[in-house]
Every structure is written in structure tokens, then in C-alpha cells.
Amino acid sequence: MKQIAVIGAGISGLATAFQIEKKLKESGVSHKLFIFEKEKKTGGKIGAVYENGFRCEGGPNGFLDSKPSTIELCAELGLSNRLARSSDAAQRRFIYSAGKLHELPTNPFRFFRSDLLSLRGKLRIIGELWAPGPKQGTDPTIAEFARRRLGKEAHARLLDPMVAGVFAGDTERLSLASCFPRMVELEREYGSLIRAMIKLAKARKQNPGTGKHGGGPAGPGGKLTSFDKGLSVLPDAIAERFRGQIHLNADLKKIGMTSEGFRLSFSNAEDLDSDCVVVATPACDASSPLSFIDEGLATVLDRFEFAPATVVGLGFDRTMIDRDINGFGFLIPREENRRILGSLWTSSIFSHRAPEGSVLFRTIVGGARSPELAGLSEEETIQMVRSELKEIMGITAKPQFAHVFKWQKAICQYNVGHSVRLQEIDERLSRIPGLFLTGNSYRGIALNDCTLNAKRVADDVTNFLKD
Ligand SMILES: Cc1cc2nc3c(=O)[nH]c(=O)nc-3n(C[C@H](O)[C@H](O)[C@H](O)COP(=O)(O)OP(=O)(O)OC[C@H]3O[C@@H](n4cnc5c(N)ncnc54)[C@H](O)[C@@H]3O)c2cc1C
Incomplete structure (x- = not known):
């Protein structure tokens, strides 16, 4: 019987545990899965x-x-x-500028009537069609990208507040490719964001089933979605499936190696020997327990900023x-x-x-x-x-x-150099079979990223345990 430990009962840990359970059952791998959470409740940031x-x-x-x-x-x-x-x-979104709230325009006519940007700033956005491409081999910041393609005003009054709303971050430091990989793809494929928007809108018209939109003018595509009783409904429903397998108030202190796999030590819970460990905590919390098996890995994790x-x-x-x-x-x-x-x-x-x-x-x-x-x-x-x-x-x-x-x-903060840090982590993990890292510190900060990564990690865990 294989033993699996998932550390952290935020949505990443819970969704990953759910997917692992499903995949291992489908693959006929006999197993026992345990979840350890240092707080007295599940859900992590959700609550x-x-x-x-x-x-x-x-x-x-x-x-x-x-x-x-x-x-x-x-x-x-x-x-x-x-x-x-x-x-x-909720599709109506506002930006505070020069002492008042400006509604973000929903169409080109309203865009020209809006006084959020000066005429020069608006014309500069149209100039995006002819903006120069990126320098090859660099990891530009969101600010560099926005100023190059859309101009200084659009960066300051549109991109900067939007990024503060999503990442609570600084456009002068965040990596475009790590935060908004789709922007990089669109620029590469279409040579211009405006051209991409027009072509994709046309494609949606011709084939209405593809790509939802409904987030409003500056909003992302899709509708913001929760539950009748708030977002906790989701982690609560997963936690219910693992009743009896979740240890609360169990703070992981150390991951050590044994000849068979891993030995985990906690405050407030007994040591556990496991074949496989999924660490689904923020990178900063993963560093100390992992330093016992790979100091270099811990050093990379310490470089993530929050x-x-x-x-x-x-x-x-x-x-x-x-x-x-x-x-x-x-x-x-x-x-x-x-x-x-x-x-x-x-x-x-x-x-x-x-x-x-x-x-x-x-x-x-x-x-x-x-x-x-x-x-x-x-x-x-x-x-x-x-x-x-x-x-x-x-x-x-x-x-x-x-x-x-x-x-x-x-x-x-997916600051410049984030992708290099991820490569270093992957390289180090490849030398420690059975150890997996997930959570929103790495490949996407949103809930959708956490639930998507859960499937990827569950595949990796299943392949490892089947071998
Ligand atoms: C203010 C705010 C607003 C946000 N708004 C949105 C939004 O509207 N939409 C959206 O998609 N995303 C939003 N996010 C991001 C979203 O919260 C995350 O994507 C998601 O909740 C992260 O889940 P996670 O499981 O990766 O991490 P967490 O929720 O941080 O869970 C990690 C868990 O690991 C546990 N842990 C840590 N160390 C240990 C240890 N040593 N031993 C055992 N357990 C440990 C922690 O206690 C925690 O429960 C927001 C984030 C914040 C902070």
C-alpha cells in the first residue's frame, strides 16, 4: 500500500488530493492519502x-x-x-483618476468620449498597431511591455491599476511572461494586441461556441463566480471527502529521506513515513522543511517575494x-x-x-x-x-x-527571473523522485490555476507510484 502526504489544505492541496485519489483509483494503485494543515481550518486563503x-x-x-x-x-x-x-x-469597472471615478469604456465610441486618457494617450493606444516587437531573449516587465505597446499613459492609468488589483504587485518588477503569458503569445502570433482582439472577436462571431467573454471592458473574459454560501463551499466539499484523513494544527517542520521514501515531522502530529509528498504550501513556507533534504532547493524557494x-x-x-x-x-x-x-x-x-x-x-x-x-x-x-x-x-x-x-x-510576486527560478526548482526536484511542489507561488496565482495544476500534479504522482 502506497502512502501519500499532501501538505497544506488550501485549494491547491485539497484539489490535488482530490485528483490524486481519483487517478489512483482509476489506475488500481492501492494507497492511503493524508492531508496535513498547520491552521485549525481548511481552505487556506479562502474564508x-x-x-x-x-x-x-x-x-x-x-x-x-x-x-x-x-x-x-x-x-x-x-x-x-x-x-x-x-x-x-459587475461588468462596469471604474478607475479613480484626477479626483473622480471614470467608468471604463465598453466600446470604441465610449473610449473616445472617456476623459480617463488624454487625446494623445488615446491616439498612442491606436499606435499599438505599429509598435515595435520585443527584444529577443529578454524577460520584460509588464511596465516595459505596456509602455512599448500602449504608451506611458495607458500603462499608468490602465495597466498599473489592473495589475495592482490582480497581483497587488508592481508593474516595474513583475515579469510579463510569468504573469500574463497569453499577452506574449498574442503579440507573437498577431504582432499587435489590437489586431489580435479584432481577429479573435471575428472568430468568436463566426463560431460562437469558442471563448466566452463577459468580464466587461477591462475585465478578464468570463464571469466572476462563487457559490450560494460563499467560496468556502468548494474547499469544504473536498475536505468532507477526506474526513478522517485531514490533520489540522499539524505544522510540517521537516522532510527527511529514508531508504524507502520520506519521513515527515510535524508539530502536533506523529511522524509519518510516506512514498510520496506533495508540498502545497506557499513557497516561503516550503523552504524550511525542505532544507533538510536539499539546501539549494530551500535557497531558491527563499528567493520568492510576497x-x-x-x-x-x-x-x-x-x-x-x-x-x-x-x-x-x-x-x-x-x-x-x-x-x-x-x-x-x-x-x-x-x-x-x-x-x-x-x-x-x-x-x-x-x-x-x-x-x-x-x-x-x-x-x-x-x-x-x-x-x-x-x-x-x-x-x-x-x-x-x-x-x-x-x-x-x-x-x-512573479518578478523578473520567475521562470528561471521555476527551472531551477524543476531541475532539483528531478533528483528527488516522489517529491512534488504545487500552490499558487509557481504557475499561476488564481484559483483556476490552482485547480488546473492539481490535475497535472496528480498525473505526475500517479505515474511515479505506478512505476
Ligand atoms: C486578498 C486576496 C484576494 C484574492 N482574490 C482572488 C480572486 O478573487 N480570485 C482568484 O482566483 N484568486 C484570488 N486570490 C488568489 C487565491 O487566494 C489563491 O489562488 C488561492 O487561494 C491559493 O491557494 P493555495 O492552496 O495555493 O495557497 P493557500 O490558500 O495559501 O494555502 C496554503 C495552505 O498551506 C498551509 N501551510 C503552510 N505552511 C504549512 C506547514 N508548514 N504545514 C502544514 N500546512 C502549511 C497554510 O496554512 C494554508 O492553509 C486572492 C488572494 C488574496 C490574498
Whole structure:
């Protein structure tokens, strides 16, 4: 009987465990699988607070339904009828610039009427059709790419806030190829992003089944999707399948080698001998336990940088909000020098996030842009966010609900050199058969990436155990 240990019960660990279980059953490999989680709950970054009718997520808000991996996983778990799509209003997205919120234009006519960019900035975007290609053999930053193709203004007012919203990151340091590999492909295939958009839209018209769209103007394709009772429904459903096999409060301290495989040592759990280990923690947490078998691997893992982020949920009486909040929310360019990265109008995105007659906003603070603000106390953070929302949205009301979620290492930064670090890791892992690393530090930060990578790792584990 083969023993498998999965470390970390975030969505990566849970989805990987689910896929391994499925593949090994299909392959007829007799096995026992255990999951170890250092916290007292499963789900990792996924989790919400419920208070007086407010349901506020502390980490991810949802996943896009345009990529199949999470949707398929939900179907396998019998959760399809519990999926909740974001409202149509959520397609309206805003950028805060020069003292006001600008709705992102949905068509070329509105693009020219919008005053988010100057006429020169707009014409420069059209110049994208003739922008020079990339220098060969380099790993350009998102900022270099955006300025080269779209111009300085589009970088500062469109790309920079969007990247802050997704990665809480710095476009001057993030690698384009590691963060947005599709952009690199489109540039290579079509020679221009505008040309690519036109050709792909035409192809979609001719063949309506291909490639969903519905994320709104600057939104990614697909609809943001969650569940009737919030995102935890997904990890909870997987954890339920592994009842009796999950050890909570079990912090992995050491991975050692034996003649048969691995010996794992934990705080609060007995040592375990296993044939195979899947480490599904953030890279920074994998480093120390792995240093016992490969110091070089631990050194590479230590080089991954993380941005801190604080999520502040504030609920208000709807009648006290004197402006249109039908939309996804707004993001703020760095050049505005504000103290928040943006704010999501959560109760407009999903229903049942606030009680009748109330609204819920989730404001993001910190990131690579202003990491020092993630160090403020909860009270200071709430005061600061209230003062920002007052200046930006005119909200002076006292909140009915307030909750602060702090993530010291919120999101791994795929900075320039990320792909080289991944190669080094792969090379080292190839010398330690039976050891696998996964999680959103490596090949995609979104939930859809975690559930997609789960299948890839499960294939690798199955092939290893079958040999
Ligand atoms: C504020 C915020 C908003 C986000 N919004 C979105 C969004 O809207 N959509 C989206 O797709 N993605 C979003 N993301 C990214 C999303 O959260 C991640 O893709 C996903 O949750 C990562 O899952 P994971 O399992 O890889 O890591 P984690 O969720 O971090 O799980 C890792 C687990 O490993 C455990 N662990 C660590 N060390 C040990 C140890 N030594 N022993 C045992 N266990 C250990 C941890 O306790 C944790 O439970 C957001 C992230 C943040 C921080």
C-alpha cells in the first residue's frame, strides 16, 4: 500500500488530493492519502466572516468561469447547482483618476468620449498597431511591455491599476511572461494586441461556441463566480471527502529521506513515513522543511517575494450612500498617491453579501506599492479606509459592519527571473523522485490555476507510484 502526504489544505492541496485519489483509483494503485494543515481550518486563503447578515470574504472573491478547471471540479463534486455568477452590473469597472471615478469604456465610441486618457494617450493606444516587437531573449516587465505597446499613459492609468488589483504587485518588477503569458503569445502570433482582439472577436462571431467573454471592458473574459454560501463551499466539499484523513494544527517542520521514501515531522502530529509528498504550501513556507533534504532547493524557494495585503470589509446602510454603486468597484493608479489600491462593491457583484437595505465594500490596502500600510493596526486601517472612501466616494456614514483581514504574505510576486527560478526548482526536484511542489507561488496565482495544476500534479504522482 502506497502512502501519500499532501501538505497544506488550501485549494491547491485539497484539489490535488482530490485528483490524486481519483487517478489512483482509476489506475488500481492501492494507497492511503493524508492531508496535513498547520491552521485549525481548511481552505487556506479562502474564508469569510458572517456577521449580522454580512458575508465578507477575506481572500479570494471568486473565480472566472471562462476557464474550465474549477467549473469541472465543481461538477465532479456535485456543486454545479450551488454556483453563483456575478451580476451583469459587475461588468462596469471604474478607475479613480484626477479626483473622480471614470467608468471604463465598453466600446470604441465610449473610449473616445472617456476623459480617463488624454487625446494623445488615446491616439498612442491606436499606435499599438505599429509598435515595435520585443527584444529577443529578454524577460520584460509588464511596465516595459505596456509602455512599448500602449504608451506611458495607458500603462499608468490602465495597466498599473489592473495589475495592482490582480497581483497587488508592481508593474516595474513583475515579469510579463510569468504573469500574463497569453499577452506574449498574442503579440507573437498577431504582432499587435489590437489586431489580435479584432481577429479573435471575428472568430468568436463566426463560431460562437469558442471563448466566452463577459468580464466587461477591462475585465478578464468570463464571469466572476462563487457559490450560494460563499467560496468556502468548494474547499469544504473536498475536505468532507477526506474526513478522517485531514490533520489540522499539524505544522510540517521537516522532510527527511529514508531508504524507502520520506519521513515527515510535524508539530502536533506523529511522524509519518510516506512514498510520496506533495508540498502545497506557499513557497516561503516550503523552504524550511525542505532544507533538510536539499539546501539549494530551500535557497531558491527563499528567493520568492510576497506582497502583503489587508482586506477591509465595510458595510453601510444603503440610504447613506449618495452615489451610483452599480458596478464591480474601482482601482487606483499609483500616480494618484492614494493609500488604498481600490475597492470592490461586493454587494453589487454578488447577491446575499449584505442584508436587505445595506451594502458591502471590500477595500484593498498595501501590496507591493505600499507594504508599510499593511503594518497598521486594525483600528488605524479602518480609519484610513473610511477617510479614503470619504474623499473618493463621498461616504461619511458610520459603518454597520467592519472587519479587517491581514495577509502578511498575500500574493507571490512573479518578478523578473520567475521562470528561471521555476527551472531551477524543476531541475532539483528531478533528483528527488516522489517529491512534488504545487500552490499558487509557481504557475499561476488564481484559483483556476490552482485547480488546473492539481490535475497535472496528480498525473505526475500517479505515474511515479505506478512505476
Ligand atoms: C486578498 C486576496 C484576494 C484574492 N482574490 C482572488 C480572486 O478573487 N480570485 C482568484 O482566483 N484568486 C484570488 N486570490 C488568489 C487565491 O487566494 C489563491 O489562488 C488561492 O487561494 C491559493 O491557494 P493555495 O492552496 O495555493 O495557497 P493557500 O490558500 O495559501 O494555502 C496554503 C495552505 O498551506 C498551509 N501551510 C503552510 N505552511 C504549512 C506547514 N508548514 N504545514 C502544514 N500546512 C502549511 C497554510 O496554512 C494554508 O492553509 C486572492 C488572494 C488574496 C490574498
